[in-house]
Amino acid sequence: MPNTPAAIERHTIAVIVDNEPGVLARVIGLFSGRGYNIESLTVAETDAAKHQSRITIVTTGTPMVIEQIKAQLDRLVPVHRVSDLTQEGAHVARELALVKVISKGNERVEALRIADIFRAKAIDSTIGSFVFEITGSGEKIDAFVNLMVPLGLAEVSRTGIVAIARGETRM
Amino acid sequence: MVRVPKLPLFREDPKMSTAPDAKLAQDTAPLSGAEIVLKALAEQGVDVIFGYPGGAVLPIYDALFQQNSVRHILVRAEAGAVHAAEGYARSTGKVGVVLVTSGPGATNAVTGLVDALMDSIPLVCLAGQVPTHLIGNDAFQEADTTGITRPATKHNYLVKDVKNLSKTIHEAFHVARSGRPGPVVIDLPKDVLMAKTEYAPAPAKAHPTYAPRTEPDPKAIAQAVDLMLGAKRPILYTGGGIVNSGPDASAALIELAHLTGFPTTSTLMGLGAMPAADPLFLGMLGMHGTYEANLTMHGCDVMVNLGARFDDRVTGRLNAFSPNSKKIHADIDPSSINKNVRVDVPVVGDAGKIVRAMIAEWKRRVSAGAKPDKKALADWWTQIEQWRKRDCLAYMRSTDIVKPQYALERLQALTAHRDDVYISTEVGQHQMWAAQFMKFQKPNRWMTSGGLGTMGYGLPAAMGVQIAHPDALCIDVAGEASILMNIQELSTIVQYRLPVKTFILNNQYMGMVRQWQELLHGSRYSESYMDALPDFVKLAEAFGCVGLRATKVSEVDDVIKEMIAVKRPVVVDMCVDQKENCFPMIPSGAAHNEMILGPSDKQPGTGGASNGKGPISEEGMVLV
Numbered sequence: 092m093p094n095t096p097a098a099i100e101r102h103t104i105a106v107i108v109d110n111e112p113g114v115l116a117r118v119i120g121l122f123s124g125r126g127y128n129i130e131s132l133t134v135a136e137t138d139a140a141k142h143q144s145r146i147t148i149v150t151t152g153t154p155m156v157i158e159q160i161k162a163q164l165d166r167l168v169p170v171h172r173v174s175d176l177t178q179e180g181a182h183v184a185r186e187l188a189l190v191k192v193i194s195k196g197n198e199r200v201e202a203l204r205i206a207d208i209f210r211a212k213a214i215d216s217t218i219g220s221f222v223f224e225i226t227g228s229g230e231k232i233d234a235f236v237n238l239m240v241p242l243g244l245a246e247v248s249r250t251g252i253v254a255i256a257r258g259e260t261r262m
Numbered sequence: 263m264v265r266v267p268k269l270p271l272f273r274e275d276p277k278m279s280t281a282p283d284a285k286l287a288q289d290t291a292p293l294s295g296a297e298i299v300l301k302a303l304a305e306q307g308v309d310v311i312f313g314y315p316g317g318a319v320l321p322i323y324d325a326l327f328q329q330n331s332v333r334h335i336l337v338r339a340e341a342g343a344v345h346a347a348e349g350y351a352r353s354t355g356k357v358g359v360v361l362v363t364s365g366p367g368a369t370n371a372v373t374g375l376v377d378a379l380m381d382s383i384p385l386v387c388l389a390g391q392v393p394t395h396l397i398g399n400d401a402f403q404e405a406d407t408t409g410i411t412r413p414a415t416k417h418n419y420l421v422k423d424v425k426n427l428s429k430t431i432h433e434a435f436h437v438a439r440s441g442r443p444g445p446v447v448i449d450l451p452k453d454v455l456m457a458k459t460e461y462a463p464a465p466a467k468a469h470p471t472y473a474p475r476t477e478p479d480p481k482a483i484a485q486a487v488d489l490m491l492g493a494k495r496p497i498l499y500t501g502g503g504i505v506n507s508g509p510d511a512s513a514a515l516i517e518l519a520h521l522t523g524f525p526t527t528s529t530l531m532g533l534g535a536m537p538a539a540d541p542l543f544l545g546m547l548g549m550h551g552t553y554e555a556n557l558t559m560h561g562c563d564v565m566v567n568l569g570a571r572f573d574d575r576v577t578g579r580l581n582a583f584s585p586n587s588k589k590i591h592a593d594i595d596p597s598s599i600n601k602n603v604r605v606d607v608p609v610v611g612d613a614g615k616i617v618r619a620m621i622a623e624w625k626r627r628v629s630a631g632a633k634p635d636k637k638a639l640a641d642w643w644t645q646i647e648q649w650r651k652r653d654c655l656a657y658m659r660s661t662d663i664v665k666p667q668y669a670l671e672r673l674q675a676l677t678a679h680r681d682d683v684y685i686s687t688e689v690g691q692h693q694m695w696a697a698q699f700m701k702f703q704k705p706n707r708w709m710t711s712g713g714l715g716t717m718g719y720g721l722p723a724a725m726g727v728q729i730a731h732p733d734a735l736c737i738d739v740a741g742e743a744s745i746l747m748n749i750q751e752l753s754t755i756v757q758y759r760l761p762v763k764t765f766i767l768n769n770q771y772m773g774m775v776r777q778w779q780e781l782l783h784g785s786r787y788s789e790s791y792m793d794a795l796p797d798f799v800k801l802a803e804a805f806g807c808v809g810l811r812a813t814k815v816s817e818v819d820d821v822i823k824e825m826i827a828v829k830r831p832v833v834v835d836m837c838v839d840q841k842e843n844c845f846p847m848i849p850s851g852a853a854h855n856e857m858i859l860g861p862s863d864k865q866p867g868t869g870g871a872s873n874g875k876g877p878i879s880e881e882g883m884v885l886v
């Protein structure tokens with residue numbers, strides 16, 4: 092079978108790992124060492140009793156590369172499970188962002204109005220600034236951030252995607 | 263020609279004279295970290311470790327001195343320790359163990375670790391580290407050993423609390439030997455080695471989740487055997503996975519080959535799994551593989567890869583690799599599957615278990631009426647015999663100057679009657695000639711640096727083999743350039759009275775580099791010639807070995823016989839033709855049917871092969 096070039100796909104992969112020192116470095120080192128892309132990566136402990144963390148990685152590559160990434164992740168010793176949410180069916184994915192806007196007068200009013208449309212909450216406010224909290228898909232956050240540019244956008248902090256399969260399946 | 267120096271003074275191991283391991287006998291008393299290390303090694307069945315002392319590991323050396331269950335071999339450089347442990351592991355199937363100090367001790371070990379990683383050799387390397395409170399402080403002889411060795415190991419550990427020490431060591435052995443074997447580093451801060459706690463024996467389950475799959479999926483086996491039964495032009499392409507699986511996997515492979523009648527080839531790492539003398543064996547495949555093996559791979563319709571990894575030395579140009587075959591790939595490492603070559607039927611599991619399952623399934627299907635295409639197979643063999651007749655390993659004979667191939671043919675002939683010959687090599691032309699001309703009839707008899715191609719591997723590897731097999735004939739087939747990379751280990755060999763034979767094919771060139779320069783860079787021999795080589799006979803004598811030299815064909819047999827007869831370490835300076843090249847050769851970026859054959863080949867380029875000069879593309883030039 093000759094190898095023909097294949098299309099680039101984006102996949103969201105969930106990984107359950109032992110929450111031990113160096114585990115994230117191993118995962119990241121794997122990506123950097125082997126030249127795989129990371130679009131986003133989030134990690135936090137999800138089971139304190141078992142010392143387990145869940146890592147959500149959004150990555151891109153050809154189907155062969157994606158298969159490699161999963162196989163390479165799976166062979167790391169502290170990795171318990173790897174689940175390709177994109178491949179395995181429907182899933183929900185969300186990102187949270189904190190967006191700081193510094194402006195006065197009309198711009199300030201307009202920023203608040205748009206935040207309302209996007210259901211972003213103002214979680215900090217001074218006479219001259221707001222910090223909005225917004226959750227949603229990556230695209231929704233992109234759109235919101237773009238609208239804030241002319242209205243005094245100062246800083247953005249984003250979590251990266253967290254995702255989970257729909258329905259009764261569990262990982 | 264033959265010079266035998268007087269016996270050197272052998273020093274006795276000082277620890278041999280000292281007494282019992284009383285401290286390790288009692289089970290409940292708290293032990294120091296260093297004592298725990300030794301107790302855990304003993305529990306893991308370790309009888310020998312290869313090491314070199316230094317400040318950070320002095321507590322372990324002190325504990326070593328006070329026990330007798332683990333023997334320590336004092337190498338002359340840490341690189342030697344790792345390769346020796348590799349040789350030990352590869353020739354026994356056990357885990358090789360290394361002990362080095364912090365900083366430079368650990369960094370000197372890195373090449374060997376990567377070597378073991380590439381060739382799937384199980385190792386545990388214990389490295390000293392500065393005390394925990396100094397880590398990150400640029401302390402004396404501090405190195406970020408876990409950071410440095412993360413991509414150099416299968417897994418690594420930094421033990422920060424003596425309470426985790428026993429558990430970590432047991433786990434490290436489990437990780438090193440299970441699944442696809444590999445090297446594991448345990449970084450041991452000095453304060454952890456001095457702190458005391460109770461020893462914890464190896465648990466029944468060494469790791470809660472890490473348990474690679476070894477049993478193949480019966481559905482995959484059925485699909486594989488489907489393809490095999492329908493094959494008209496099959497081949498078994500076997501690799502190091504068969505050797506790593508153990509002697510039964512080799513026995514199973516022979517059974518499968520004879521049950522099916524399939525032609526069989528092997529990678530560099532798999533040599534010996536199928537006896538070289540077996541009529542079904544086509545020799546090694548790949549860059550310097552045989553004409554018949556490579557053309558059989560190229561023309562097959564069903565390829566059964568058993569424990570090999572489609573390495574680039576084997577596949578040649580990927581888009582022309584065996585273009586018309588269905589491919590079955592048996593591998594214990596799922597990440598090997600579809601890495602380089604897309605396959606039709608992946609089978610994940612232990613190579614030996616997979617072969618056994620294939621045999622059972624084949625028998626079941628045949629007794630249920632399935633009929634393999636015997637006529638097509640017979641035609642295939644007729645074609646293969648045609649290719650075999652090309653006699654691709656033929657070389658221009660000489661009656662005076664020693665051809666390197668001739669020296670190895672004689673070495674093979676004069677050792678063929680023995681069942682206990684272990685060959686290691688360095689890296690270069692001599693390595694490829696050894697793979698072509700030494701005939702391995704059993705697994706675990708061949709130690710070579712395949713994936714990494716580490717010059718300096720062979721001498722310490724032979725030393726490790728000899729430690730494991732004291733009465734065997736252990737020969738390092740070397741090049742004069744490579745041997746200088748770990749020559750210091752001759753001193754270790756003399757200290758422990760190891761009768762290792764160093765067989766240098768001295769062509770006064772980095773022959774493999776020279777060959778590439780000849781073929782790819784207009785014969786501009788840039789820095790591939792060394793002007794001031796040592797007198798290897800005198801060098802041997804200076805170390806306390808026997809030095810022998812042959813310069814003409816008429817001296818070859820006598821020197822080899824003498825080398826074998828002397829029950830001492832011997833270095834042979836076999837002065838060979840400087841200009842000989844290693845053929846057949848598939849240049850980088852070329853396909854299996856674009857092989858270059860040697861100058862003695864008479865036929866014009868049948869099957870795409872050409873003699874002397876080959877099709878080397880621009881793309882091929884950038885490849886290694």
Ligand SMILES: Cc1ncc(C[n+]2csc(CCOP(=O)(O)OP(=O)(O)O)c2C)c(N)n1
Binds near residue numbers: 769772
């Ligand atoms: C540590 C290391 N450095 C460089 C190389 C690249 N290299 C491969 S073969 C070779 C020449 C080996 O010369 P020699 O040992 O004399 O063997 P010959 O090819 O002449 O048989 C070199 C430099 C290597 N494989 N390993």
Ligand SMILES: [Mg+2]
Binds near residue numbers: 743767770
């Ligand atoms: Mg040479």
